[in-house]
Amino acid sequence: MSTKRPIDEPTGTETTGHEWDGIRELDNPLPRWWLYIFYACIIFAVGYTIAYPSIPLIERAWPGALKWSSRQELVADMTAIEQSRAEMDAEIANRSFEEIAADAGLMDYAQRSGASAFKIVCVQCHGSGAQGSQQLGYPNLNDDSWLWGGTMDAIYKTISHGVRNGEDPEARNSAMPAYGALGILDQQQISDVADYVRSLSGLEHDEAAAERGAQTFATQCVACHGADGGGNHLLGAPRLSDAIWLYGSDHADIMAQVTSPRMGVMPPWAQRFDEATRKKLAIYVHALGGGE
Numbered sequence: 001m002s003t004k005r006p007i008d009e010p011t012g013t014e015t016t017g018h019e020w021d022g023i024r025e026l027d028n029p030l031p032r033w034w035l036y037i038f039y040a041c042i043i044f045a046v047g048y049t050i051a052y053p054s055i056p057l058i059e060r061a062w063p064g065a066l067k068w069s070s071r072q073e074l075v076a077d078m079t080a081i082e083q084s085r086a087e088m089d090a091e092i093a094n095r096s097f098e099e100i101a102a103d104a105g106l107m108d109y110a111q112r113s114g115a116s117a118f119k120i121v122c123v124q125c126h127g128s129g130a131q132g133s134q135q136l137g138y139p140n141l142n143d144d145s146w147l148w149g150g151t152m153d154a155i156y157k158t159i160s161h162g163v164r165n166g167e168d169p170e171a172r173n174s175a176m177p178a179y180g181a182l183g184i185l186d187q188q189q190i191s192d193v194a195d196y197v198r199s200l201s202g203l204e205h206d207e208a209a210a211e212r213g214a215q216t217f218a219t220q221c222v223a224c225h226g227a228d229g230g231g232n233h234l235l236g237a238p239r240l241s242d243a244i245w246l247y248g249s250d251h252a253d254i255m256a257q258v259t260s261p262r263m264g265v266m267p268p269w270a271q272r273f274d275e276a277t278r279k280k281l282a283i284y285v286h287a288l289g290g291g292e
Helices: 032-051 070-094 097-102 104-121 152-161 187-200 207-220 251-259 275-286
Strands: 013-020 023-026
């Protein structure tokens, strides 16, 4: 069998023998510049494979003749970043909130760094936008209603010691009696109080029931929530006269809370974060828009 390939008549060049829709491929040699680049790439790839980590072995990868590691480079970069931040963190730790607020550069750094810390440890409960959750009883940090106070100092204390955690002796602590579960109030009284509480914030309610509930509220609830339902930061008693609700504003939600209260828990972050980080978190939360 003849192996001679056909010749393209117009050019006089041999073809490769490949043909697509009547179009034949000429067997022209590759340009020398292309071949030189191709060979250089092969040589570079072999050299790169020898010099840098590349080949997977049985127990570990080939470390490379240069012993270079991206992890070592990352550690070096992170160390440099930490050193650059150390001075500002020291200033934050040693200054009062008023002094920090007076320094625009330091305040900007504190807010940005606090936002990063918030995304690591706080979003699990308070949400990525700090909007909280009524279903789970996590407070919304964007509004202006605060259980324990919304000043930077108050927020810092809450972050540092937490709430009802049983770990920190300085944790915020309060308790609401289980009026229904303990039989202090019957269901009718609880329903009437729920109507009265809804009336404080202008929600739809039964007027007659609210009048009866006002009397019960005066004897059972005023001590913590105040005569006008304004709440009490010292006791962690929520304000009942606004449109902000921790566990829901429906009549059934309020009855459930009065019957058997749900009371949230927050860990003490003083055991996990240094003072500068806690201050930065307090500054960031305060700057969300709802700080006092």
